[in-house]
Amino acid sequence: MPDPSHPTVSKQILLRILLLCLLQPLTIAADEVTEAIQVIAKTGDQARGSESAAAAVKRLTEEDISIVPRLLSAMDTPNIVAANWYRQAYEIIIESELGKENPRIPVELLKKFVLDRKHQGRVRRLAWDLLDRVEPGFRQAETPLLLDDPEFGRDAVERTMQAAQQLLDDGKQQEAIAVYLRAFNASRLDNQIRAAADRLGQLGEPVNIIEHMGFLHRWYLLGPFDAPGFSGYQMSFPPEKKVDLAAEYTGKDGTPIRWQASQSADRLGQLNLATGIAPVKEAVGYAYAEVHSPREQDVQLRCGADDNMTVWINGKKTFTRLQWLNGTRLDRFTSPAHLEEGINTILVKICQGPQHKNPAVPNNWSMQLRLCDRTGGSVQVRISRPLLTELPKP
């Protein structure tokens, strides 16, 4: 006789079947979600996979708020086309949830996601925007702590600057200086850098923007070489074969030219070649410097010139751009570059085109160049040549 306290074998089988029946829809749903996410991941160039992605979004929006962690994870992709497809599903689900009487927003998960620097900045911001709607105090509390955050650093700098101003308003000047310095050291955006530097200057605590942003502002300049019309970019002059700082060359109009040390007076290191070399048109000039890097490192070369420019680092052509009358603007071009430990040579060729058809348009001749990390921060490079002592006396 079977023991009544234990289910019979047939009962056990029935229970298992029942359990399987209950779980099966969940398993199918999970598989469909995975499939929908995978379909969207394949979208890309030429609107590839759009029709399937539209259907996949529709399928995803049938899910409830519990799918949000998976959508955040899916959006955390460099494929922006896929990210925007996922975002459509995310926003529909979020808005639906927020419309409920007691929305179940996964607050702790969002906080963790927002503060995890491994995720794409844009997805972290999206998650933070949602947090603002359910727990606005989180941003207030966390932002000042994110000064070195690649995504939220600028927000933290802004808040830190506000805090410094408040200290100043309260008559606590020394504390304000310390907080402004913290903001300056963390800032990577030129407007924030300049604002912090201005404030510190006014408070008698000047800081060095040139070093902070990695500008090369001291150069040997050579020119003008003659380059009729727009021919300068295609022409090659002796410094491109060998830099000989002692050599003398024949310049435009037969004038003898030599390398001359020069230093920019601009706070962002912009060098005026019309004054540094000569106020000429249809010419080519060169700038040369040697910099010391404390280590072998990959850096960013950020530069701009009016007119076009070519940059060689340690003799290797690192950047070139054919573009006339383009203006010198901060960080106009960015290019990866490599520095050796110790001394590195930097040679720049800058062209100068003809006068603009409108005589009222000034033909600028200028350049700007810095070496920095991918956030725009200093890579501890120092100019070793020209020396300060080589600069002409004012």
Added chain:
Amino acid sequence: MRHFPSSLCLVILLAGTMHLPGQEWTQWRGPDRNGVQPQAVIPVEWSGTKNVQWKTPLPGMGISSPITWQDRIFIAAAERQRPDQLHLLCISRSTGSVLWHRRWWGTAPTRFHSSKSSMASPTPVTDGRSVYAFYGTGDLFCVDLEGNQQWHRSLATEYGRFENRFSATSSPLIYEDLVILQCDHYGPSYLLAIDRRTGKDSWKQDRPGKWLSWSSPRLIQVNKPGKGQPDSELVVTGSLSIDGLDPRSGTPLWTVGGMRRECIPTPVIADGVLYAVSGPKGPSLAIRPGGRGDVTGSHVIWENLRGAPFVPSPILVGDYYYLVDDQGITTCLRVDNGERVWQKRLPGAYTASPVATSSHIYFTSESGETTVIKAHVSTYEQVSRNELGEAVFASAAVTSRQLLIRTTGHLWSISSP
């Protein structure tokens, strides 16, 4: 005699009170891309409270214009502090309420846009089934009228990020089954025709030597000898020239020199003649389209070297062609010979392009003041000056009974009660 059923009469009556297809403002500068809505009956006087049907707050900012389809208005926006945050809103034409709001990430915001513009500077276009929204980040999105995404192209990923000091503003153009984009920038410039249904390229025409420009492409009908039907030609204004191309293939057909290096205004067309301008202080040209190769010597009907704007597009109503430059100097030229009829300085600075009905022309300044003048008269006849109290950089849209003005904060519907 047959009688219409009463229900059909009711349908016709209702349709008459709403809108007619020809009165839709589906694209940049309206039905014919000329800035004119001839049948419109809109106020000539308004203020922040008078003749305001509704006003709706907009996120971010943008200088793109609203477009309309039936009871829907579509308008693009982008955020100033976070220029990769793109928006497309659908707003009820009758109530101003937001029907849906789509948000996207843009691929590559340009770095140096001015305070007047944003990444939402191009005006969307609709074919009545889908809306095509193009942004300065190099992204083109296609959504249906309910806001459901159909496809997305990231041109910055595929063909390189746009290099543009003010953000791209060129607005997409629909031709048959294509959406055509003019992507002139500091980097490699090109024209691109995309299949409206699939989002794939139909053709791409590289434009070597073309510099940064903000002008929008347009179509013109050209009569060909021996052909009953006129052919459509694609017209683009860019560095130093106006070019005609085959819109089906992108094959260059003709070119006329004389434009400035940077072109912003979109040409207008009347009676088969193209009126193009580029500034500042550049030439205004009347061009007979067609021909092959360089037709500068043979197809320029007249040229006027005074009064050319840098930003606002021109407008043509009847026998007169109007230019307002960025400083407010407004010039009226005769359409047939380009001779100056009058010149007048309007108050303020101007980014928005003028719009017109068959009877009036509306010039809106950056401070949000609109000067209304009479059309079809040979003298400057001011009808009114109207203030909204908010800055305006976007060109207005005109429907049958509404003037839609985008300020920096709102979309306003100006309409008589």
